[in-house]
Amino acid sequence: MAAGEKHSPVDQFKITSFSGEPTTIGGFDISFTNSSMAMLVTVLTITLFLVLSMRGRALIPGRWQSCAEICYEIVANMLRDNVGSEGRKYFPFIFSIFMFVLFGNFIGLIPGSFTFTSHIIVTFVMAAVIFVGVTVIGFVRHGLGYFRMFFPHGAPAWTAVILVPIELVSYLSRPVSLSVRLFANMVVGHVLLKVIAGFVIALGIFGVVPLAFLVGITALEFLVAALQAYIFTILTTIYLHDAIHMH
Amino acid sequence: MTEPDDRSSLKRLDERLKAARSRSDRSQGKNTPDKGATGNMGVGFRIAVELVSALAVGVGIGLLLDHWLGTKPWMMILFFILGVGAGFTNLIRVARELDRKSRLARQSKDADKGKEG
Numbered sequence: 001m002a003a004g005e006k007h008s009p010v011d012q013f014k015i016t017s018f019s020g021e022p023t024t025i026g027g028f029d030i031s032f033t034n035s036s037m038a039m040l041v042t043v044l045t046i047t048l049f050l051v052l053s054m055r056g057r058a059l060i061p062g063r064w065q066s067c068a069e070i071c072y073e074i075v076a077n078m079l080r081d082n083v084g085s086e087g088r089k090y091f092p093f094i095f096s097i098f099m100f101v102l103f104g105n106f107i108g109l110i111p112g113s114f115t116f117t118s119h120i121i122v123t124f125v126m127a128a129v130i131f132v133g134v135t136v137i138g139f140v141r142h143g144l145g146y147f148r149m150f151f152p153h154g155a156p157a158w159t160a161v162i163l164v165p166i167e168l169v170s171y172l173s174r175p176v177s178l179s180v181r182l183f184a185n186m187v188v189g190h191v192l193l194k195v196i197a198g199f200v201i202a203l204g205i206f207g208v209v210p211l212a213f214l215v216g217i218t219a220l221e222f223l224v225a226a227l228q229a230y231i232f233t234i235l236t237t238i239y240l241h242d243a244i245h246m247h
Numbered sequence: 248m249t250e251p252d253d254r255s256s257l258k259r260l261d262e263r264l265k266a267a268r269s270r271s272d273r274s275q276g277k278n279t280p281d282k283g284a285t286g287n288m289g290v291g292f293r294i295a296v297e298l299v300s301a302l303a304v305g306v307g308i309g310l311l312l313d314h315w316l317g318t319k320p321w322m323m324i325l326f327f328i329l330g331v332g333a334g335f336t337n338l339i340r341v342a343r344e345l346d347r348k349s350r351l352a353r354q355s356k357d358a359d360k361g362k363e364g
Contacts, residue, residue, distance in 0.1 A: 118279055162332070165329045166332040166336055167327070167332050167333070167336070169301060169304055169305045169308065169329050169330055169332075169333035170301055170333035170334075170336045170337055171334060172304050172308070173297075173300045173301040173303075173304040173305075173334075173337065175329075176300040176303060176304055177296050177297050177300035177301070177337070180296050180299075180300055181292070181293065181296045184292075184296065185292070223351075227289060231289070231293070
């Protein structure tokens with residue numbers, strides 16, 4: 001099937017440069033791709049949404065202002081429940097991450113657009129920044145005492161030989177699990193949509209069955225997009241809690 | 248003249264707000280089990296990712312150390328075992344956290360029932 005090869009389900013994840021050929025500076029590819037475009041659109045949408053909806057600053061919020069306030073409250077409550085009052089000063093960072101992932105996931109669901117969260121390098125860089133930042137916060141707040149993080153409270157001293165390496169590997173696996181979860185969820189959802197959409201054409205008149213299925217899955221994908229942004233943010237706050245309070 | 252009127256209308260508003268709030272709390276409590284199906288899928292996915300990523304990091308560290316130290320299979324084998332251990336540590340941590348959360352939800356629901364009855 002020639003058409004099948006042309007429109008493979010993973011074709012949507014291909015990164016293409018707008019200028020046609022890669023622009024390189026000092027051996028690094030810095031071309032402006034469709035992924036960069038999607039990120040730029042996401043940031044612009046978030047900025048426009050927040051600035052325009054809060055322009056009125058009404059005491060009784062209108063529809064748009066309510067939307068912006070809901071986003072604020074979700075993150076503020078999450079931070080207060082998981083980190084406590086010390087987490088206040090990290091709110092701008094956590095809020096930026098939440099909005100970036102949420103809007104990125106949603107904009108990726110628009111047909112023909114690009115989902116940058118479906119690339120592991122994007123999610124891994126975000127997770128790595130969070131991981132390094134949280135580790136630095138831990139060391140700044142606790143000094144060398146932060147190393148106690150790798151040894152559970154009250155365990156006999158001789159078990160350190162086994163427990164410390166295990167805790168170390170467990171700690172290092174955090175950015176991996178954080179990034180893989182978001183990336184895998186987005187890839188799986190988008191591939192599933194494309195594969196089932198392929199059945200609609202192939203089955204002819206019976207294509208209505210997968211088409212009906214597709215409607216349900218699209219709704220599910222919206223849920224997954226919001227849920228994964230939420231989970232990504234809540235795990236960030238949990239890691240921040242560990243760095244500030246050490247369990 | 249207007250003073251007592253204002254106060255009584257405020258009081259009435261307060262009562263209505265309270266009633267609406269308790270109503271929405273109750274309907275939210277009812278809605279939590281509905282979320283179960285997707286919630287369980289999320290939990291399953293989360294545990295799987297947690298287990299696999301710890302294992303992958305362990306094996307990755309092992310392979311790197313082998314490459315540097317020239318101790319071909321041994322570091323990989325050692326860190327494979329440590330990775331499995333770390334995976335299960337992560338798993339137990341997730342399970343404990345979910346357990347705590349579900350217990351909290353149950354407690355608040357019981358408290359609600361007690362207030363109603």
